Amino acid sequence: DQQVKQNSPSLSVQEGRISILNCDYTNSMFDYFLWYKKYPAEGPTFLISISSIKDKNEDGRFTVFLNKSAKHLSLHIVPSQPGDSAVYFCAASAFLRTGANNLFFGTGTRLTVIP
Amino acid sequence: DAGVTQSPTHLIKTRGQQVTLRCSPKSGHDTVSWYQQALGQGPQFIFQYYEEEERQRGNFPDRFSGHQFPNYSSELNVNALLLGDSALYLCASSYNRVAEQYFGPGTRLTVT
Structure with missing residues (x-):
């Protein structure tokens, strides 16, 4: 059962x-x-x-948006650069009372930035 | 500041053998997690170690075991290797109770 899904295998x-x-x-x-x-x-x-209590977090060219009601998040890269070409994985974490946490990963999206 | 290091880089083993993979965490990190990544998939959680104890385990058989040493480094052991164990094994380190995990370059295990 895939708890985290990335439905687009690739993006150009x-x-x-x-x-x-x-x-x-x-x-x-x-x-x-x-x-x-x-x-x-x-x-x-x-x-x-991004923490689940926030809906946006920004770091330079990268911004992550979280829509909890839709159980959806997105990563925006502006402006895109050829060096950004890579596979991007989304991951989610839930902490147990013990303090333990593991990351659940999606299957990845291959981003190609065309010069 | 050294990041997470793993050894060896590549390994070829025969079905039924045993293997040990090693990981040194990023400086200051005290928690180590191990993941298995099959081709075309995202990493899958094997287990997490903190204070030299396994405190969470994913859906992997007992053939997968580990250890954490007092200096926070860690080992992953896999017994009775199967062809399906061929994968990239990733070690990640973090501070206790912090979500962000930092990954090493991985060990590529091939079972023939």
Whole structure:
């Protein structure tokens, strides 16, 4: 049962334009959401996160929006650059009372930024 | 400041063998989690270690076990390897009770 879904396997965007990557989740107990970027032969690199009590978080060119009622989040990259070309993973986290947490990942969206 | 490191980078094993993968967390981090990533999929949680104890486990069989040492480094052991265990194994570290996890480059395990 996939609790985090990324329904678009790939996305192509022109350099300088906005990239919008989408993610849906099913578990209302998730309290943090994160985006990671992954290049081939490397581990995922943390990009940005958002707490479930917020609806927007911004860090430079990256902004994450959270719509809890729709169980949907999106990552906006403005402006897109060729170096942004990678696979982007959405992840969600729920903390247990023990303090433990694990990340549930989507299947990823491959972003290609065309120069 | 060194990030998360993992060794070895690549490993080839035969079905039925045992393997040990190693991870050193980012400086200052005290929590280590392990994930398995199959081709074309997102990482899947195996288990998390804190204070040298496994405190959460994902849906993986007992053939997968681990250890955390007093210096916070960690090992993942897999016994009785199956062909389906071929994957990228990722280690992630974090501060206790903090959501953001930082990943190492992974160990690519091939079981033949």
